[in-house]
Amino acid sequence: MDYREYIAKKLNVENVTAADIAKSPNSEMGDFALPCFKLAKIFRRSPVQIAEGLKNGFKTDEVISEVSAVNGYLNFKVNKSGLAAEVLGRILLEGEMYGSSSIGKGKTVCIDYSSVNIAKPFHIGHLSTTVIGGALYKIFKFLGYNVVGINHLGDYGTQFGKLICAYKKWGVKEEVEKGGIHAINALYVRFNEEADEEMESAAREYFRLIESGDKEANELFEWFKTLTLNYVKNIYDKLNITFDSYAGERFYTDKMQPVIDELKEKKLLKESEGAQIVDLDGYGMPPCLILRSDGASLYATRDLAAAIYRKKTYDFYKCLYVVAYQQNLHFKQVFKVLELMGRDWAKDMVHVAYGMVSLEDGAMSTRKGKVVWLEDVISKCIEKAYAVIDEKNSALENKAEIAKVVGLGAVVFGALYNNKIKDIVFSYDKVLSFEGETSVYVQYTCARANSVLTKSGVKPFLPSGYEPNAQEAEVIKALSAFPQTVLDASEKYEPSLIARFAVDLAQRYNKFYLDCKILTAEGAQKDFRLALTKATLQTLKNALTLLGIGVPEKM
Numbered sequence: 001m002d003y004r005e006y007i008a009k010k011l012n013v014e015n016v017t018a019a020d021i022a023k024s025p026n027s028e029m030g031d032f033a034l035p036c037f038k039l040a041k042i043f044r045r046s047p048v049q050i051a052e053g054l055k056n057g058f059k060t061d062e063v064i065s066e067v068s069a070v071n072g073y074l075n076f077k078v079n080k081s082g083l084a085a086e087v088l089g090r091i092l093l094e095g096e097m098y099g100s101s102s103i104g105k106g107k108t109v110c111i112d113y114s115s116v117n118i119a120k121p122f123h124i125g126h127l128s129t130t131v132i133g134g135a136l137y138k139i140f141k142f143l144g145y146n147v148v149g150i151n152h153l154g155d156y157g158t159q160f161g162k163l164i165c166a167y168k169k170w171g172v173k174e175e176v177e178k179g180g181i182h183a184i185n186a187l188y189v190r191f192n193e194e195a196d197e198e199m200e201s202a203a204r205e206y207f208r209l210i211e212s213g214d215k216e217a218n219e220l221f222e223w224f225k226t227l228t229l230n231y232v233k234n235i236y237d238k239l240n241i242t243f244d245s246y247a248g249e250r251f252y253t254d255k256m257q258p259v260i261d262e263l264k265e266k267k268l269l270k271e272s273e274g275a276q277i278v279d280l281d282g283y284g285m286p287p288c289l290i291l292r293s294d295g296a297s298l299y300a301t302r303d304l305a306a307a308i309y310r311k312k313t314y315d316f317y318k319c320l321y322v323v324a325y326q327q328n329l330h331f332k333q334v335f336k337v338l339e340l341m342g343r344d345w346a347k348d349m350v351h352v353a354y355g356m357v358s359l360e361d362g363a364m365s366t367r368k369g370k371v372v373w374l375e376d377v378i379s380k381c382i383e384k385a386y387a388v389i390d391e392k393n394s395a396l397e398n399k400a401e402i403a404k405v406v407g408l409g410a411v412v413f414g415a416l417y418n419n420k421i422k423d424i425v426f427s428y429d430k431v432l433s434f435e436g437e438t439s440v441y442v443q444y445t446c447a448r449a450n451s452v453l454t455k456s457g458v459k460p461f462l463p464s465g466y467e468p469n470a471q472e473a474e475v476i477k478a479l480s481a482f483p484q485t486v487l488d489a490s491e492k493y494e495p496s497l498i499a500r501f502a503v504d505l506a507q508r509y510n511k512f513y514l515d516c517k518i519l520t521a522e523g524a525q526k527d528f529r530l531a532l533t534k535a536t537l538q539t540l541k542n543a544l545t546l547l548g549i550g551v552p553e554k555m
């Protein structure tokens with residue numbers, strides 16, 4: 001039930017809508033409150049008088065059990081036993097579907113995320129796009145949307161000519177086969193360090209050969225691509241990430257000319273120093289480069305072709321690009337050019353920008369082969385998770401399996417917990433803390449709930465008419481907010497809302513757990529507390545699942 005909506009309707013005061021009614025910051029006073037200061041101007045009476053007047057006219061009922069007027073606020077208390085029965089009943093009934101909806105039915109959302117570069121390191125800088133995109137994918141699915149996950153591979157460019165050249169000169173087939181992406185990357189780095197003019201020109205020739213369909217050059221290119229994809233797919237599996245399309249930049253090779261023709265036809269293309277550009281001066285942006293003076297296409301050219309292709313193929317309702325904020329200008333330009341081309345759906349394209357991830361020692365990304373590979377961060381986190389778990393509970397069975405789930409969860413949660421635009425410093429100790437705002441804390445709470453339920457030995461059911469105490473009511477309130485949180489996360493493209501929700505719910509449950517007996521309680525109270533435990537476990541699981549994080553039974 002939407003309480004704000006209910007209260008606003010019942011108040012029936014002009015100018016007051018559900019949006020004016022706030023969650024009360026102080027749960028002693030009530031669950032919701034209407035500040036009457038805005039109304040004072042309209043009704044020309046003091047807020048205190050208005051609150052008092054509204055209170056006298058408000059009849060409590062089975063939904064709102066108490067109203068009070070304090071210092072210009074009208075406070076409402078929700079009927080706790082009614083709310084508890086409704087929320088718990090719904091969670092126990094809906095189970096893993098609790099929080100889902102069919103709001104997205106018939107609508108398609110494209111999500112361009114992770115988008116790796118072939119033959120280049122998959123490093124810590126790719127963590128955010130991969131896990132934020134992966135979470136958005138699951139969130140939109142959960143809300144009934146048809147979702148298309150797209151890995152817009154960086155598989156186009158002169159670097160592949162360089163790579164072939166380096167391989168031909170220094171490469172050994174078996175070594176590359178064995179070393180995979182690491183070996184390829186080493187060849188590329190060596191080229192950049194050692195290549196002379198002769199090699200540079202050979203590299204340009206190899207790139208031309210790829211472009212013109214030369215068999216050998218393309219076979220080598222495809223081989224590098226396969227090695228890269230095998231490598232990243234292994235990481236995607238660990239992180240519970242899936243894609244529906246791996247159509248990368250190269251896929252648009254033959255789809256750019258129609259775009260260029262259309263730009264020409266619509267008089268949007270201008271020559272500037274030999275290059276072809278779209279002038280965006282009138283929109284406060286530098287020009288969007290479409291063709292270089294040597295006729296080569298650019299990143300933006302391929303993104304224009306990709307956007308048009310996606311609209312035609314998927315008829316998306318929204319097309320999201322989960323890409324670092326460094327590319328803000330790029331996407332602004334691409335969206336603007338589409339708009340100028342008369343594509344009214346340009347308004348449905350969203351750049352979901354996120355901040356940088358760095359490690360505590362300052363290490364970050366690609367500078368001259370000194371790279372922090374994502375795979376190494378994951379392994380290290382799993383290793384450290386093992387140590388943390390072992391210390392806490394060394395008698396635990398399946399420690400290695402559990403450490404995997406906990407370590408992976410910590411990597412994901414560490415990248416998801418903050419508002420996505422913030423730059424974050426990744427700290428192993430912080431993400432693996434049992435006490436902090438971490439996935440470990442949430443998973444541990446699940447294990448705790450699980451253990452309570454196992455020990456009870458009964459299937460929880462909901463007693464009727466039970467009046468929850470303060471700690472229980474706090475848990476109920478959090479539980480009831482889950483569906484709205486999922487919606488908010490989808491509207492703001494912000495999975496961190498779900499991560500924060502999980503921590504908040506876990507904190508409230510733990511307070512309840514420490515303050516109230518469960519297994520030694522009796523009668524309806526025991527039944528209620530077990531039902532509350534079961535509902536909390538279910539909701540935490542649903543939240544973590546949306547983020548791509550697993551839940552061990554024991555910890």
Ligand code: ARG
Pocket residue numbers: 112115116117152153154303306321323
């Ligand atoms: N491969 C690019 C990079 O690593 C990201 C591609 C993002 N998607 C897009 N359609 N431009 O910077």
